[in-house]
Structures are given as structure tokens and as C-alpha cells.
Amino acid sequence: MPPKKLKESIIFLVKIGIVRHGTQSNSMLLDKAKFILKHIIQRKIFLCPKDEIGVILMGCDNSKSNSITELENIQELCRVQVGNWNLIESIEKLQTTNQNYSWMEAIYAAIEYINHECVDKSERKIILLSDFNEEEDVVSQFQMDDIAKTLSSEEISLIAIGERDLDNIDKDSQTASEGLLMSVLREIGGQYLTFERAMSDVCFYKRPSTKPMPWYCQMELGNFHIPIAAISKIPTEVKLPKMILMGKTSTPDMPEQEVPIKNIAQWTDNNRTIHTEEDIIRGYVYGGKSIPVSDETEKTMTPKTNEKCYKIHGFTAKENIPMEYWLSDGTYVIVPANESVSAPFYSLVQAMVDKNVIAIVEKVYRANTEANMVALFPSIDVPNEPWCLIEIGLPFERDYGAIAQRPLKFVMKQLSKEQNDAIDDLLTSLELPEAVDDDAIDINEKYLPGYMPDPGTQHMWDMLAARALKPDKPLPPIADDVKNLLEQPEFMKEKCKPVTERIKNLFSLEKKQSPNTRKRRKSKEKDNEQSDNGDVFMQSVKTDERDITKDNNDKSDNTISILNACNVDFDEIGDI
Structure with a gap:
């Protein structure tokens, strides 16, 4: 069993003052910092309620209150605490000042603050938000080695967020403060982000990364037994808590x-x-x-006959298991349990690839539980993934009727060559591009399992946060970032546009009324005529009956003519 993940203790160093004498504080920069802090704290409230948060203000006037750090113009906003809505409301009320500060002093203040407040063992981080534009004579008073050594000795990681993209700027173009910061980050393995990048990263509350819990078993193949480990490929989505009255x-x-x-x-x-x-x-x-x-x-x-097992019953060609047979909710990756059994396991994977077959396996997850049938698909030569077997559940014969789809062979036979080619081109245009350049790699990664957040859950979190912070105001509309998750990528729209135009020209859609609608309309017209000619109704009964008989004959003639004109071969439909 993997070790229990430590809780996080995050200390925010937020700039609300100025870094150079004679300059004005940047309110837009503070608004961006508020946005980042608000979303990080909300994520902690929803997903990591045990993590602790502290906020230190750089550039405030602390003359009226005592501070733990006892440094001038640097003061903590609150004691270290778990994420809560009151803390977010306090952050939203922050205002800019004209007090001077330097982030180098704030780093030492944050370390002292962590040692005073974070008593329990935790993973400690400092998130520094500033524009890093201190004067050179101020920067020269601090040494990179001293700052890095202090952070490393206290086992504190550092994440810096600034205005400029320093990774793509030459050292000569960096300010003295930016140069010192990047040197410290390189020394301790820290991370630097721009405000725009950080704001886009914190918009969505993603599931925190956890170590997978493998399922161990003996894979049986005749008299051979290979120890395996099954790991879930797609993590379970975080569920919202139940409503409490x-x-x-x-x-x-x-x-x-x-x-x-x-x-x-x-x-x-x-x-x-x-x-x-x-x-x-x-x-x-x-x-x-x-x-x-x-x-x-x-x-x-309750019967107690089933034992935990993973038994291969046989092999079949891959085309014998079409996608409509894939029934399981999740997918498991099967790998050898240890290196000593890797040779026979990978030999089996290679043999399945050479023969183009898949394995049919009986799986009993736990003793005294029902058995399930699964298929094992070999997977090799996939970038950034090991050789493995992909497990996908299969239905029993009695369950297949609920998921079976009506075949469309009779429709495909009636398509012309141009129509069939247009459908093939549409499917080709919907495929993701090959990873031949950096942009294509980024695009492909966006569609990997677990990369994109659930739009419905994200919107629900946004609404809960809005109701908690502003209970008396109406709920805001759906955020644009959430809407964009459901939009088709622009490059995909450009690829599909010419193909969709061809399909519009090759396929025509006509709106037709159902037979029941036509019957109701004729019945209504007939009732109107009877109400208008109520005086002569009795005299025209026999005539109406003859007319009705004639109309029925006309309807049957029209039905036969429609069937003759229809292109669908109903004989072929009946044979399917």
C-alpha cells in the first residue's frame, strides 16, 4: 500500500505595495493575484479540505498591529488555516498601498511564518506573486546562495508568478530582481509562471494527483501462471457531496x-x-x-464458490470483438507484477501482436463475487507508455440485446459512390493530427484521459462558490471557459468545413408529416364541414359513406404508388 499523501501548507506572498520609490502601485496586478488566490482556495475547499493556507502581504502598513515576523511593511493577513469562504472575502477586500518592500525580505518572513504556524508535518510551499522590479542596490544586499540554502534546509518549495515570461527572455534583458529570482529557482528546482498562465491553470478544479492502487492477481494460461498488476487507466471523477437539508x-x-x-x-x-x-x-x-x-x-x-482469478480461456481475431461489444465503464492497464516475470509477460504481448489476436479472460475481482468476461488488447510502441495489455469488459449473451444496435447495411448499400466517399472524408477530417510538431503534441495531450475537466462539475462548483460568497445576488451565467470546453477546436472546424459542404450538396433532407398528423388534419376538416352543414347532414349520409369508401380506395392507390417510388429495398430490410 503506498504511503499516505501529506497535506499541503501553502503560504502566499502577495504584492500590494510598490517596489521602487516614486512609482505607483499596480491595481491590475493585484486583481490578477486576487483571482489566482480565490480559485486556488476554492479548489482546496472543494477537493482538498485538509490543506492549510496562509497569506502574507508585501507592502502593507503594520504599524497598528503586531506581526509574527516583526518586519516593516510585511504582515500576515491571517493565521494558517484550512480553506474557507471568510478567507476569500478578506482577500477580495485587499487594496493597494504606496508602502515599499522587497520580495527577498518577504521570503525570510515567510520561512519564519511557516516555522511558527505549520506545526504538523506537511508539504510546504511558498507562492510568490510580484512584478520583480526592485532597484539594483536593494537586490545587491541579498545573496542567491543564502536564499536557496535557507529554502532547501527547511524543505520548502518555491513557485514564483510574475508579469513577464522570463524563460524566453535573455539574461541581459532581465532586471536584477528577475535575474536573482531565476537563479534561486534553478538552484532549488522551483517553478516560474506568468500571471496569464497561472490564471488559465487555476480556472478549472482538477482532481489532485494520487498514486494508483494496483490490483494484483495470477494470470492463468493453461499451466502457466504470470503475476500481474492491473491499474485503472481512467481515474474516477470526483463526485459532488450530497445535499444536506x-x-x-x-x-x-x-x-x-x-x-x-x-x-x-x-x-x-x-x-x-x-x-x-x-x-x-x-x-x-x-x-x-x-x-x-x-x-x-x-x-x-450466499454461495461461496468463486475464488479470485484471472484466467485466459482462449484467443480470437481482433475483428471478432467490434467496438459495440466494449461494455465496461473503465479501462485497466495490465502490466507484470515485478521484473522477474517481465520476460514471459512481454513474450505473450509480442505473440498477440504478431498473430493479431486478443485474449478472452474470466475475471473474478474478489472471492465470492460474480465472474466477468473481459478482453485483453495488446498495446506496444505507444509514445510515453509501456508495453501492456488493455483490459475492456465484454457483455454476456443475455445482456447484449440491451446494447445491440440496428445494422445500417441496407442504408449503406443505397448510397452512391460520391456519398460514401464524402462520409469517409468526414470521418478522416475528425481525426486528431499526428504528433509531428510541438503544436500537434499539445493538441493530442488535451484529449488524453483525465486531462480535460468535467464541464458539468466545474459549472456546479462555480455556482456553489458564487452562492457562498454572494448569497443575496442572482447566480452568474455559465463561464466562457466552461463553454469553450464543449466547442470544437478551430483547426478541426477548418478541416471539416469543405467536407460538410459536400455532404450538404449530396444529401437532401425533406420535412414530411407523419401519417397520424395527416389523419388528424383530415378528421378536423371533416368535423368543420359537418358543423357548417348540420342542417343537411341526415340527407347526405349515404353520399358521404360512398365518398369515404372512394377516399379509402384512393389512399390505398396512393400508398402503392409511394412504395413503388421509394428507393429503400424493404425485402433486404426484412432479411437482416
């Missing part, structure tokens, strides 16, 4: 307060006598008689 209550001793409402299950019999869960014995009713089944009886009724 709240009610207001008050007592003479305590003021009005909100408390959660607990649902208590109660059962009543024919005499309306209330019974609690402890008095209930579940059972079945057959033939008018109640058959109680206690927990002990239910355990004895």
Missing part, C-alpha cells in the same frame, strides 16, 4: 441557528404502530406467507 431552530437559552435535518427511517404496520430499524427483520412474501431472512441466514444463502 438545513433547518432553523432556537431555544430560550440559545439564539436561532441552522442545524442539519436528519432523516430517521420508521415503519408502520396495519395498526399504525411505529417500529424502528432495530425491530425490523427483512424477508420475502410468497404465497401469502412472510418468509423472514436474518443477516445470518442471508450469509448462508
Whole structure:
């Protein structure tokens, strides 16, 4: 079992003052910093509620209050605490000042603040947000080796966020402050981001990275046994917490307060006598008689014959398992359990690739559970991925009818060559580009499992945050960033545009009324005529009957003519 992940303790160093005498503070830079802090704290509230957060302000006037660091113009906004909405509201109220500061002093203040506040063992980080434009005589007072050594000795990582992209700027074009910062980051292995990059990264609340929990078993192939490890390829999405009903209550001793409402299950019999869960014995009713089944009886009724196994029953050609047979919700990657069994495992993978076959496996995940059938697809020579077997679930014959689709062979036969070629070109245009350059690699990575966040969950988090921070205001509309997740990429639109134009010209759609609509319309017209000619209705009954008979004959003639004019071969449909 992998070691338990430590909680994070993040200290934000936020610039609200100035770094040079005679300059004005940048309110736009503070707004960007607020945006980053707000979204990081919201992510901690939703996904990592145990992580701790502290905020230190650089360039504030701390003459009226005592500070832990006791440094001039550097003060902590709050004590280290878990993420909460009150902290976000305090950050939104921050205003710029004209007090001077330097980020080098703030680093030492943050280290002292961490040692004072972070008592429990945790993964400690400092996120520094500034424009890094201090004067050279101020920068010269600090040494890179001293700053890096202090951070390394305290096991504190550093992430810096600035205005300019320093990775693409020559050292000669960097300010003295930027040069010192990059030297420190290179020495301790830190990270530098621009405000724009950081804002785009924190917009979406992604699932925190965790170590996979492998499932170990013996893969049986005849008399051979190969120890394997199965790892989930697609992580489980984070689920929103369940809604909790709240009610207001008050007592003479305590003021009005909100408390959660607990649902208590109660059962009543024919005499309306209330019974609690402890008095209930579940059972079945057959033939008018109640058959109680206690927990002990239910355990004895459960069969205990299945053992944990992963048994290969045979191999079949890959084309015999089309995509419509792929039934499982997730996908597992099968790799050897250790290096000692890698030779026979990879030999099996190579043999399956050479023969172009897949394996049919009986899988029992845990003892005394039902068996499932899965298919193993060999996967080799995939960039950044090891040789492995991909496990995908298969349906039993009794379950296939629920997912079976009606074949479209009779429709495909009626397409012309131009129409068939247009459909093939459309499918080709929807394929992702090959990874031949950096842009193509970035595009392909966006569509890997777990890369893109769930738009529905993201929108729900945004609405919950808006309701928590502004309970009296209406909810905002869907964010543009969330909408863009559902938009087709521009390069894909350009590729599909000429093909879609061809399809519009080759395929024509005509709006037709259903037979029931036509019958209702004729019936309505007939009722209107009868209401208008109510005086002569009795005299024209026999004539109407003859007309109706004639109309029915005309309808049957029209139906036959329609069938003759239709291009669909109904005989072929019946044979399928």
C-alpha cells in the first residue's frame, strides 16, 4: 500500500505595495493575484479540505498591529488555516498601498511564518506573486546562495508568478530582481509562471494527483501462471457531496441557528404502530406467507464458490470483438507484477501482436463475487507508455440485446459512390493530427484521459462558490471557459468545413408529416364541414359513406404508388 499523501501548507506572498520609490502601485496586478488566490482556495475547499493556507502581504502598513515576523511593511493577513469562504472575502477586500518592500525580505518572513504556524508535518510551499522590479542596490544586499540554502534546509518549495515570461527572455534583458529570482529557482528546482498562465491553470478544479492502487492477481494460461498488476487507466471523477437539508431552530437559552435535518427511517404496520430499524427483520412474501431472512441466514444463502482469478480461456481475431461489444465503464492497464516475470509477460504481448489476436479472460475481482468476461488488447510502441495489455469488459449473451444496435447495411448499400466517399472524408477530417510538431503534441495531450475537466462539475462548483460568497445576488451565467470546453477546436472546424459542404450538396433532407398528423388534419376538416352543414347532414349520409369508401380506395392507390417510388429495398430490410 503506498504511503499516505501529506497535506499541503501553502503560504502566499502577495504584492500590494510598490517596489521602487516614486512609482505607483499596480491595481491590475493585484486583481490578477486576487483571482489566482480565490480559485486556488476554492479548489482546496472543494477537493482538498485538509490543506492549510496562509497569506502574507508585501507592502502593507503594520504599524497598528503586531506581526509574527516583526518586519516593516510585511504582515500576515491571517493565521494558517484550512480553506474557507471568510478567507476569500478578506482577500477580495485587499487594496493597494504606496508602502515599499522587497520580495527577498518577504521570503525570510515567510520561512519564519511557516516555522511558527505549520506545526504538523506537511508539504510546504511558498507562492510568490510580484512584478520583480526592485532597484539594483536593494537586490545587491541579498545573496542567491543564502536564499536557496535557507529554502532547501527547511524543505520548502518555491513557485514564483510574475508579469513577464522570463524563460524566453535573455539574461541581459532581465532586471536584477528577475535575474536573482531565476537563479534561486534553478538552484532549488522551483517553478516560474506568468500571471496569464497561472490564471488559465487555476480556472478549472482538477482532481489532485494520487498514486494508483494496483490490483494484483495470477494470470492463468493453461499451466502457466504470470503475476500481474492491473491499474485503472481512467481515474474516477470526483463526485459532488450530497445535499444536506438545513433547518432553523432556537431555544430560550440559545439564539436561532441552522442545524442539519436528519432523516430517521420508521415503519408502520396495519395498526399504525411505529417500529424502528432495530425491530425490523427483512424477508420475502410468497404465497401469502412472510418468509423472514436474518443477516445470518442471508450469509448462508450466499454461495461461496468463486475464488479470485484471472484466467485466459482462449484467443480470437481482433475483428471478432467490434467496438459495440466494449461494455465496461473503465479501462485497466495490465502490466507484470515485478521484473522477474517481465520476460514471459512481454513474450505473450509480442505473440498477440504478431498473430493479431486478443485474449478472452474470466475475471473474478474478489472471492465470492460474480465472474466477468473481459478482453485483453495488446498495446506496444505507444509514445510515453509501456508495453501492456488493455483490459475492456465484454457483455454476456443475455445482456447484449440491451446494447445491440440496428445494422445500417441496407442504408449503406443505397448510397452512391460520391456519398460514401464524402462520409469517409468526414470521418478522416475528425481525426486528431499526428504528433509531428510541438503544436500537434499539445493538441493530442488535451484529449488524453483525465486531462480535460468535467464541464458539468466545474459549472456546479462555480455556482456553489458564487452562492457562498454572494448569497443575496442572482447566480452568474455559465463561464466562457466552461463553454469553450464543449466547442470544437478551430483547426478541426477548418478541416471539416469543405467536407460538410459536400455532404450538404449530396444529401437532401425533406420535412414530411407523419401519417397520424395527416389523419388528424383530415378528421378536423371533416368535423368543420359537418358543423357548417348540420342542417343537411341526415340527407347526405349515404353520399358521404360512398365518398369515404372512394377516399379509402384512393389512399390505398396512393400508398402503392409511394412504395413503388421509394428507393429503400424493404425485402433486404426484412432479411437482416
